[in-house]
Amino acid sequence: MNDRISEKLSILADAAKYDVSCSSSGSKRENVNKGLGNAAGGMGICHAYTEDGRCVSLLKILLTNYCIFNCAYCVSRSSNDVKRAAFTVDEVVELTINFYRRNYIEGLFLSSGIFKNADYTMERLVLIAKKLRTEHNFHGYIHLKAIPGASNELMRQAGLYADRLSVNVEMPTEQSLQLLAPEKNRQDMLQPMHYLKTQILQHQEEKKTSRHLPLFAPAGQSTQMVIGATPENDMQVLLMANYFYKKMQLKRVYYSGYVPISNDNRLPAIGTPVPMIRENRLYQADWLMRFYGFAAGELVAPDHPHLDMDIDPKLSWALRNLHVFPLDVNKADVELIMRVPGIGVGSAHKIVAARRFNLLTHDHLQKIGIAYNRAKYFITCKGPGTLVKDYTPLQIKQQILAMQHSKYQPNFSPQLTLF
Amino acid sequence: MHTLVFDGSFQGLLSAVFTVFEYKLQQVQLVTPQQPLPLFGNRQEVITHTAQAQRVWNGLLRYISPEARQQLYKAFLSEQDTMPQILLTYMQYAFAQQAAVEKNFSHPAVLAVHQTAQKVHREKHRMEAFVRFHLTKDQLYYAVVEPDFNVLPLISEHFEKRYADQQWMIYDARRKYGIYYDLTTVTAIEMDFNTSLQQGRNIAAAYDEKEEQYQHLWQQYFAHVNIAARKNTALHIRHMPLRYWKYLPEKQPAR
Ligand code: SF4
Numbered sequence: 001m002n003d004r005i006s007e008k009l010s011i012l013a014d015a016a017k018y019d020v021s022c023s024s025s026g027s028k029r030e031n032v033n034k035g036l037g038n039a040a041g042g043m044g045i046c047h048a049y050t051e052d053g054r055c056v057s058l059l060k061i062l063l064t065n066y067c068i069f070n071c072a073y074c075v076s077r078s079s080n081d082v083k084r085a086a087f088t089v090d091e092v093v094e095l096t097i098n099f100y101r102r103n104y105i106e107g108l109f110l111s112s113g114i115f116k117n118a119d120y121t122m123e124r125l126v127l128i129a130k131k132l133r134t135e136h137n138f139h140g141y142i143h144l145k146a147i148p149g150a151s152n153e154l155m156r157q158a159g160l161y162a163d164r165l166s167v168n169v170e171m172p173t174e175q176s177l178q179l180l181a182p183e184k185n186r187q188d189m190l191q192p193m194h195y196l197k198t199q200i201l202q203h204q205e206e207k208k209t210s211r212h213l214p215l216f217a218p219a220g221q222s223t224q225m226v227i228g229a230t231p232e233n234d235m236q237v238l239l240m241a242n243y244f245y246k247k248m249q250l251k252r253v254y255y256s257g258y259v260p261i262s263n264d265n266r267l268p269a270i271g272t273p274v275p276m277i278r279e280n281r282l283y284q285a286d287w288l289m290r291f292y293g294f295a296a297g298e299l300v301a302p303d304h305p306h307l308d309m310d311i312d313p314k315l316s317w318a319l320r321n322l323h324v325f326p327l328d329v330n331k332a333d334v335e336l337i338m339r340v341p342g343i344g345v346g347s348a349h350k351i352v353a354a355r356r357f358n359l360l361t362h363d364h365l366q367k368i369g370i371a372y373n374r375a376k377y378f379i380t381c382k383g384p385g386t387l388v389k390d391y392t393p394l395q396i397k398q399q400i401l402a403m404q405h406s407k408y409q410p411n412f413s414p415q416l417t418l419f
Numbered sequence: 420m421h422t423l424v425f426d427g428s429f430q431g432l433l434s435a436v437f438t439v440f441e442y443k444l445q446q447v448q449l450v451t452p453q454q455p456l457p458l459f460g461n462r463q464e465v466i467t468h469t470a471q472a473q474r475v476w477n478g479l480l481r482y483i484s485p486e487a488r489q490q491l492y493k494a495f496l497s498e499q500d501t502m503p504q505i506l507l508t509y510m511q512y513a514f515a516q517q518a519a520v521e522k523n524f525s526h527p528a529v530l531a532v533h534q535t536a537q538k539v540h541r542e543k544h545r546m547e548a549f550v551r552f553h554l555t556k557d558q559l560y561y562a563v564v565e566p567d568f569n570v571l572p573l574i575s576e577h578f579e580k581r582y583a584d585q586q587w588m589i590y591d592a593r594r595k596y597g598i599y600y601d602l603t604t605v606t607a608i609e610m611d612f613n614t615s616l617q618q619g620r621n622i623a624a625a626y627d628e629k630e631e632q633y634q635h636l637w638q639q640y641f642a643h644v645n646i647a648a649r650k651n652t653a654l655h656i657r658h659m660p661l662r663y664w665k666y667l668p669e670k671q672p673a674r
Contacts (some may be wrong), residue, residue: 357526
């Protein structure tokens, strides 16, 4: 029996690995009645990292990789010639509990190909979560994929047992979806998202008056977009993300650089490199929107619809807005200090706290831990060491890039000196 | 110059701070019995005194926040030789200013405590991640770790909340003590025993019959979530430093 589980695990972990969501934070589920597990308390925990450097915090598997659909970008699509497998409900429950007890994982991320139809599949996902909660008194994290097209009643039950739910929109625009997954439609994806949003809000409202209400998807919803399989620019992607954050109140949007998995003339050929830098820039931009108060329109706009590949989006914004700088770190608002390249949220708050005791010098700033060599073009402080000259954006960019290159020089071939 | 010799414990350190205030000592140097004594000046032995320590500990809260006070303890657990002295300077500064000095990141002692506490906190977080329990025949979930800093006191509550329904023990092989949860409370236990069990020898003898199977499944899972097209060894090692590998089943060769 062990060999069979082992084989299934290989197949169904393999098939789930392209889903990039890995968060296990943001829930409020506490261990009660001496049960197993605890998903309360802020930060999630990454228990391991894959050889590609991504975090492993959940047992991320498909219930099955059988699928009646044939989405071009998906390994599990019906026309793909791969080994198929399906877990039973109990197998998933046992694996989760035993991995959790050994502190391998924070919980379960369960997705699935679609066998028979949406409801049939969703029902099984819900059953697994229900068993974990009610029969095993399990309080670890559970993330369920909401299958587009499943009934509202099943979505509601999923919300009662899961910490987070997600519907992947996969493609940033309707046209791309049409092209690559003609059997799917965007409305089927947005509908459950919308239903869940309403339920979550309603639940939060009721929670104010009745304290013993059971949790409902306390860690909210997330979604994923595949990047680089289709011709959308970064502006389209980020405006879409902005829509999800603002209108659907999603907790996270994930960007998944397309890994070519098949020869399909609608898609980049096998061997095309994964757009990792672009993916990284999108995450940086997303981070700026969520934690630094940047609007999507400040990062990308019709006259620069793509994020820069050679510098990060915050530096890029600063260079386009040099009129805002230099900032006096001893006076400026914390929101503006956060916008200085080389100063993060934490350092910005430290600066504002410390300047009430002392006028800060560049020495203080360096000790506090800002990236001074980057920030120095954008700030003034007390005493010598502040040399804001009238550099042009291009000059600043070149100096910062030169600095980065010299830092990594040994890793590059001599050709790079051409830049 | 006064030299105060304390026993190296946190309570001992706080007792020393109490002594400094009680006798209004100027220019104090704190040392533990293991450290070489300075040649000149007065030398005084500090007796660890729980009530005195408690007074200093409570007194801190008049000026600094509970989080800042916790940082002092975390910085202490870094076991750095210079830390007792820095902590003394910090506390003297706090009591002299009678203000929330924890926010003055331009003060060297405040900054050092803050930064060291952060390092210890990171290690605490990593240990919460990298503890790997092995189920023994006696149904004890057993793990060995070798953290850079003495973080077992900091992770105890995390594991108590999480594994409320299983007996577990986490053993610090470097400091030769462990924390043990017996389904009711967590206690610290000192012992010195052979950790070679962890390295895979004798596994069948000591462990539950299913243990090897689950380790194997975990290895299998770990191998299959990797995306070869994205391989990035530098990043992998940055997140999962080599020094932790020897206790991680997923980094052991498959059996
Ligand atoms: S429905 Fe989901 S599992 Fe099926 S082919 Fe499309 S993306 Fe893949």
